[in-house]
């Protein structure tokens with residue numbers, strides 16, 4: 140035993156010397172502990188502060204930050220095209236395997252670009268703007284219920300807008316996908332799914348940093364149970380999706396919802412798209428499309444409340460549009476009308492720039508030939524990624540005042556650079572497939588809500604708490620709602 144100690148010490152010294160001096164990543168600055176193990180990543184992913192921590196680290200160290208022995212975070216917008224652009228050879232890292240699990244059809248988690256490309260082509264038309272515009276009546280019916288319910292609960296006191304926006308987004312997804320809401324708005328609460336999803340997100344965020352742990356846990360799960368909680372995403376909402384798919388198989392449908400469109404693809408291409416594919420897409424609508432949209436709606440409303448001048452400007456635009464279009468405050472704004480409102484659109488872009496729903500790096504693997512960036516050669520297999528929160532705070536792209544909410548930046552001058560680097564929905568071949576749906580929802584909800592109610596933060600001096608477990612959620616977004624009908628000085632009714 141005594142003879143082993145010097146051997147272990149010597150091996151340790153060699154490993155340390157390699158990590159500190161010879162490893163090609165040793166030139167890249169970053170937190171000291173991140174050079175030796177992935178514990179730094181695990182700690183911050185668990186703590187839920189990755190979005191703000193990475194902004195600070197890039198301010199301190201520059202365009203490259205080493206976040207683990209073989210992982211680098213980048214803030215260089217020029218590299219985004221190479222890493223994420225169409226035809227990129229940088230595939231998704233093992234982090235995503237934790238989300239994919241054993242599913243063979245999983246657009247978000249699939250790491251083989253060829254398989255992904257084939258699968259995405261099967262369904263992409265369903266998510267095109269032209270197809271999704273046909274879903275507007277489904278969004279409208281849920282929006283009408285949302286506004287009615289806010290009128291009722293708003294009378295009793297402050298409304299947790301983060302939670303109500305989340306319930307709206309879930310019910311819309313239920314309606315457009317299955318022609319059936321989850322019933323959260325009607326009940327004024329969820330069925331326990333939100334905390335199950337939160338716990339799945341929390342565990343996946345950090346376990347994804349050590350995927351081997353997930354697969355070990357997966358192997359032992361029949362004996363130890365779902366100890367890490369990652370698979371909680373297979374809870375009541377996935378069962379809801381599975382039940383709806385099963386029922387639909389039996390009876391078909393005259394509803395032109397997304398499930399019907401997915402089943403049409405299955406009928407046309409049964410070899411490539413089977414029942415698993417249908418369920419996977421229907422369930423991913425729920426998991427990828429609800430929290431994200433709820434968070435983004437919350438971000439628009441929060442920033443408008445925090446910046447009353449912007450809110451007034453938007454109200455003026457809404458008032459003019461209502462007059463020109465002959466709309467009553469009791470109607471919902473049609474998407475076509477909202478889409479043509481420049482200030483509204485600028486407010487949505489700016490809120491998603493300030494608060495992108497995803498707050499962690501979108502990790503990719505350096506391909507066989509390696510990758511040179513900022514004079515450093517990254518060997519094949521290095522994990523590299525950009526965090527939307529970091530990219531959106533780049534002064535050379537978004538301006539010196541990029542820490543401030545200023546929708547006007549999207550309206551004046553050439554915005555092509557900002558558009559190219561708008562990273563809230565990712566980029567390239569793996570960009571968000573549901574972006575159009577969430578844009579329809581936001582474009583309709585924000586002005587329709589502001590036409591009916593004056594909104595204010597209930598506790599303007601408090602900073603709402605945020606935690607980043609992949610998604611960055613704001614807690615306690617309490618707002619006071621005053622129906623305009625009670626206000627004689629309403630800017631929209633003036």
Ligand code: HEM
Nearest residue numbers: 246247424427428431432435496564565569571572573577
């Ligand atoms: C404001 C709302 C939304 C935001 C901010 C958002 C954000 C994102 C981001 C950042 C990605 C890229 C992830 C990566 O590269 O790792 C992504 C992918 C994805 N999103 Fe969204 N999303 C939103 C709404 C939706 C909706 C409404 C749906 C479905 C109805 C959806 C379904 C998906 C799917 C399936 C993927 C994987 C796409 C692929 O790899 O081919 N998302 N989303």
